[in-house]
Amino acid sequence: MTRRARIGVFLAAGAALGALLLWAYAGLPGFGHYRGPYGFVLNRIATPERHVTNVVNATTYDIRGFDTLGEEYILFAAVVGVVLLLRGRSGHRDAGDRVHSDLVRAGGTIMVGGVALVGLWLVAFGFVTPGGGFQGGVVVAAGLLLLYLAVGYRAWSAAGDERHLDPLEAIGAGGYVVVGLVALAIGLPFLKNMLGGGDSGTIWSGGSASFVNWAAAIEVAAANLVLYSEFLKQYIVPIARRRG
């Protein structure tokens, strides 16, 4: 196809898409005029029924926990795909990438613990304040990645070791299903919240959904770490080779 023809096709398709988008936007409710009934229902029932003050987390891990199970497995499948494509190359332990600045080393090392702690806090209080398994999981993984930035590849490779990350990821992904199956085994619907709601506004709220929350946190943290680990190996191997 010539350049002219391509531009012609693009302009026609772009005009059609633009017109459809404008038409769709014109039909949206006005700003701040929420029309879905579910949001109002959730806001009304989350605290009295489920003893949860963060309605988002009550929705994600309890009321529509089955959807989140699917989402968790999307991440799981994506990371397995990355591993299938990239694994096999062993990371060179001594990549000669030592961090020479004391300030970066000291500051970064302190941050590792701080950021990981914030991540764990976000998971633990997911049913009380904004946060939850997914958010906390990515924060924990990012905190551990600071090991690479602050200390170097050798320190990171202890945290990013697939021999303990792979089982952890499996435990997170499988644990979510196990909580659902326990409900089935005692004659309740799959993933039905058990154990009662607990005390709203405390770490002891959310009932069995808090186990689901922790399973998701483990899965997400391990999945992110596996991803970082595989990508960093891709980076470290050529550096080591170049330096002989």
Add this chain to the structure above:
Amino acid sequence: MIATLAPLQSLVLVLAALGAPAVVLTRDPLRMIFVNGLYGLVLVVLFVVFGAPDVALSMLVVTTVAYPLVILIAVARVRDRE
């Protein structure tokens, strides 16, 4: 219920509208990572001022750590092969 846009919300929407084309128009991948990081932070503020702090927390980490790392390493690998 919020019936009108607060000034901060309008400001962030304008910044987001400017930031997205800026990311696309930055041709050098290394510069693009930085521009994309700034654009991501605008989206983080956007989620906060529109009342979605949960989403903002995920976005904060994904946009400043996970995404730049993956792109940086991909760029390094491609340059290494050339």
